[in-house]
Amino acid sequence: AQSVTQLDSQVPVFEEAPVELRCNYSSSVSVYLFWYVQYPNQGLQLLLKYLSGSTLVKGINGFEAEFNKSQTSFHLRKPSVHISDTAEYFCAVTPDTGRRALTFGSGTRLQVQP
Amino acid sequence: NAGVTQTPKFRILKIGQSMTLQCAQDMNHNYMYWYRQDPGMGLKLIYYSVGAGITDKGEVPNGYNVSRSTTEDFPLRLELAAPSQTSVYFCASSSPQNTEAFFGQGTRLTVV
Numbered sequence: 001a002q003s004v005t006q007l008d009s010q011v012p013v014f015e016e017a018p019v020e021l022r023c024n025y026s027s028s029v030s031v032y033l034f035w036y037v038q039y040p041n042q043g044l045q046l047l048l049k050y051l052s053g054s055t056l057v058k059g060i061n062g063f064e065a066e067f068n069k070s071q072t073s074f075h076l077r078k079p080s081v082h083i084s085d086t087a088e089y090f091c092a093v094t095p096d097t098g099r100r101a102l103t104f105g106s107g108t109r110l111q112v113q114p
Numbered sequence: 115n116a117g118v119t120q121t122p123k124f125r126i127l128k129i130g131q132s133m134t135l136q137c138a139q140d141m142n143h144n145y146m147y148w149y150r151q152d153p154g155m156g157l158k159l160i161y162y163s164v165g166a167g168i169t170d171k172g173e174v175p176n177g178y179n180v181s182r183s184t185t186e187d188f189p190l191r192l193e194l195a196a197p198s199q200t201s202v203y204f205c206a207s208s209s210p211q212n213t214e215a216f217f218g219q220g221t222r223l224t225v226v
Contacts, residue, residue: 043220
């Protein structure tokens with residue numbers, strides 16, 4: 001079984017400041033890792049994913065994440081946030097074989113202030 | 115492109131009533147999923163399906179049933195609704211070749 005821990009439930013940040021949203025996971029098998037974003041009253045949209053290869057992955061809207069296998073982490077970063085980045089962000093994992101259902105963290109609400 | 119379509123978007127049920135949440139996808143995906151989202155809890159898997167005629171339980175299946183008679187549709191049935199089933203429900207789909215899951219817009223259900 002897998003589990004995902006998002007260490008911060010809320011992250012307030014000023015516009016144009018950098019931000020890091022933290023994600024740690026636990027799994028007895030190899031996994032794929034994902035970050036999804038949810039804007040108010042909407043479904044989830046994929047930001048980026050790590051399957052294999054380079055541990056630094058770039059996604060949409062200027063976000064990037066780094067996979068660290070030894071620390072079982074997959075932190076999300078953006079060097080300069082905008083008001084429009086205000087949303088809920090979910091880290092998720094799925095085994096790289098077999099059942100592909102995602103296991104989600106509890107989410108981090110990013111609040112960008114002017 | 116429609117993607118994953120969920121109906122209805124909102125619903126209020128009385129305790130003990132039943133209803134079916136509809137989900138349809140037009141991407142020819144084999145895998146489909148139902149999740150529920152509660153505040154501060156992330157998304158929890160209710161049921162999933164790897165193809166027509168095949169379904170299996172997720173983490174929180176009690177009080178729900180599903181069927182998968184076609185590749186496109188994956189309805190979720192609530193029998194004897196309870197206040198604990200007040201939640202936002204998301205349907206998603208994916209293919210074995212593409213690891214990305216595509217989500218519907220959600221159904222907000224309130225049981226009173």
